[in-house]
Amino acid sequence: MSTGTRVLELLGLLQNRRHWPSHELARRLGVSQRTLRRDIGSLQELGYPITATRGTGGGYQLSPGASLPPLVISEDEAAAIVIGLQEITSGSSPASADAALSAMAKIVQVLPVRIRRRIDSLRVVALPARNPEASVVVADVASLTTLALACRDTETVEFAYRARTGHTAARTVHPHHIVRVEKRLYLIAWDLDRADWRTFRVDRIGDVSRTGTTFALRPLPADDPVGYVRARIRAMPARYSVRATVGAPAEKVREEIAHYGTVESIDDTWCRVEIATDSLDWATFCIGALEAPVVVHGPPEAIAYMRAWGRRLTAGTQEPP
Secondary structure: OOHHHHHHHHHHHHHHOOOEEHHHHHHHHOOOHHHHHHHHHHHHHOOOOEEEEOOOOOEEEEOOOOOOOOOOOOHHHHHHHHHHHHHHHOOOOHHHHHHHHHHHHHHHOOOOHHHHHHHHHHHHHHOOOOOOOOOOEOOOHHHHHHHHHHHHHOEEEEEEEEOOOOOEEEEEEEEEEEEEEOOEEEEEEEEOOOOEEEEEEHHHEEEEEEEEEEOOOOOOOOOOHHHHHHHHHHHOOOOEEEEEEEOOOHHHHHHHHHHHOEEEEOOOOOEEEEEEEOOHHHHHHHHHOOOOOEEEEEOHHHHHHHHHHHHHHHHHOOOOO
């Protein structure tokens, strides 16, 4: 074992356990006490706060320091850190999500390829939907990390983008910002081929590569990146426009529906609701959760879908014979 490899293994052992007896530490490394003391001194010179205790039971321990020296982590620990950061990235707090995305990008770019692949294979299992409303559609670690670093470094990227129709096309963009809106992550970027701003669902982006070419950062067309993405989503034609009348004041329904649809007052006790969506599941959940009398007017697919939901729920709550 080379000296460098041995010192890294020593550091890993010190980080995994609060206190090591010197004889046991030397035995684990296969070195003499004198060599162990020399290796400990090398780590102390690098800034690691290692303290030594004398006498019976004496040994070494890594104490908290004023600064954070480089860490040595195992493959299991690296996978756990990145997946945890990815889950925070998909969370509800914009501030913590931005910090987690930045930290994840810094860590992933120095990981060996085999660990990145392992993380990708685990992410479906490691990101369970604790709450169906809070579950998030995420991208693979490599794509998300590359995009985050390109945003940070104002570097042009190329990728293959799968549209809603299923067609995949090559895109070249100046990436600006990654934001979380509802259950998805979106990239805001200046599309070079179309000479305009575009938003891209990150989970539909593949084969991302950084070109090495930097660009001058343009100001966003809106002050709020999240608000900008929401406005772009609302402007896109949806597959369904679910229309209903709700027996509740518009103000109350608007609080429940939030930005998922539009609410128009009829009188003090009734209002009209319209939800543009590609998912009848989501529209059914929003309307069913209002806890008020509802009349669904269309489209026919939504009416049939909600009737089927109602039959299943009713059948599931009937008393057995």
